[in-house]
Amino acid sequence: MSLHDLAARAMHLLDPEEAHGLAIKGLKAGLGPRNHIDLPILATTVAGLKLPNCIGLAAGFDKNAEVPDAMLAAGFGFVEAGTVTPMPQEGNPRPRLFRLTEDRAVINRMGFNNEGLGAFASRLSHRRRDGVVGANIGANKDAEDRVADYVNGLSHLWGLADYFTVNISSPNTPGLRALQTKAALQDLLGRLAERREALAPEGDVPVFLKVAPDLEDGEVEAIVEAAVDSGLDGIIVSNTTIARPSSLKSSKASETGGLSGAPLTERSTAVLGQFFQAADGRIALIGAGGVATGADAYAKIRAGSQAVQLYSALVYGGPGLVVRIANDLAARLKADGFTSVAQAVGAR
Template sequence: MIERAGAAALPLLRRLDAETAHRLTIGALALVPASALPAPAADDPRLAVEAFGLRFPNPVGLAAGFDKNAEAVDALLSLGFGFVEAGTATPLPQPGNPRPRLFRLPKDEAVINRFGFNGEGAARVRARLAARSRTARGVVGVNIGANKDAADRAADYARGVEELAAFADYLTVNVSSPNTPGLRDLQQADALDDLLARVLEARAHVAGRKPVLLKIAPDLSLSELDAIVACARRREVDGLIVSNTTLSRPAALRERELAREAGGLSGRPLFDLSTRMLAQAFLRAEGAFPLVGAGGIDGPERAFAKIEAGASLVQLYSALVFKGPGLPRRIVRGLSRILDERGLARIEGAVGSRAQDFAEGKAHGL
């Protein structure tokens, strides 16, 4: 029902400015009562993934940024996602950067955003997640960040853990958004080590040991990546998400005027850069923790390529703008088809099988 309605509304939504269309989409999904949502379809058991101590029915997730305030997680799970990541949630509400701040690049199937962690704050996110039915199924993570004017940003992340850990299946520490001034500086070795120490100390004081993931940028040098992975391994984080949006602008972009807008680029043009960084991270992690691949996924072949590059799970967001709400199920069905074609017993058997090729730039997007 939701998929059909969403597909029918897509032409109209594309005529609206991007942020208004997004807001209407979330608002409509939030109105669907849980009782009206279809029962989850049984996924191909070969696609199930065990990671971070959690079981995912399939490896295809919704990246943070789509449902910033956890308004519609159950409706989104009903589209066929194996997991949904809400947020980014900051301790206090904040408006983000001035509008316009979201731009479609239709010819490139790409998006530029400079939202700046706009959101209603951790308390509202916590209340919505707490109100979910006790019988609600599906893996829901929360992406956490710092307020723009925070004097101590590490303290904001620790507070996010304290407020949200009880109601999330996992937490993602987002230090890679390009739209909050200075935030990416937290990826530097000393700052990151202090941040992770404080985040993990906060986790130790809340009930349950919820997995903590770290989300990094695709624009890192390999020496910076070395330091980040070494820190993540030393602090024993549970996983790495590679990657956030990029500040770079590939030469092949066709929407030249829109490409000049400030902000992070996502969508199809991000695939090669993010997948190479994913593969490099996989080789450096040496199995210490699972990786989540994000950036440029718009079909089953690209999702599978991320897995071959080293991802145990994958996330998408921007492609929904161009491909519509039926995309998650199409990818999941396509992954089953690829397993048949490759003669693989389980999707996990493909993880990292071509990491070296992607790391060396010998494999590319489709």
């Protein structure tokens, strides 16, 4: 076990949010790991983005785009910063982040706490390292026109991010998930498409949609059709869940907020498979939710994702986790006769 992983374990003695803040400070100070993953079998292209490996860092870890290059250096094939809202906001009252250690899970009700588009854009503009970095954009809690907030985020960060993710699936901003309903989603994606078309002469970049795993019958198909019709490039499946599986053991299980980590793995992968069937190859898919091992990543790929993202697993696996997942995933692909990630997509 590396010193970085030992330090990550020691962080469990601290309040979760304080520990996370210290981790960001350490990464900014250059104390993060340097992991070079040289596994050509994991290289892939998603919506035109050329990734050195298919394992990405999900949004939520680096809300203010403070350490994307440090996380690329840690071995991630791509990094998604955010969620960022137009105006700074403090988020929900503390405590708002909880470890469910017995379940290898996390519950958060952060509420899009971030420093706003100005600080986010400034940091992206001063990046020094090559590598794919996306911007996860959201709406302020008190916005009168939330769709306008998303359009603002796209406009303000255009040319600074390698891709955008439209986050309408956080359970911690009241009413946000209502944007996943058919009429609201069509309005949102239509207005974003108009703005994107106006910005595209400066160089188009992919735009993804991040959805919840808590969807009703028919919603998967409706979301896919709206995404395809509006020209979106991909869908990230999925965000945290408001469900509470009966298998949870932790005394923190009753806390409100979004549940992530191991208990989300099976559900998010099943929903991903539904999106794969509905999409029928018309739009890229990225699998997120409970990825903690090479087996988890492989299951997502076989269910239809072209790449995967993780965050909560770092709480328990430490910064060396990405290397272990990469090595395990590469071995599983080779064992089944695949020579690339792309060949295994949807193989289930």
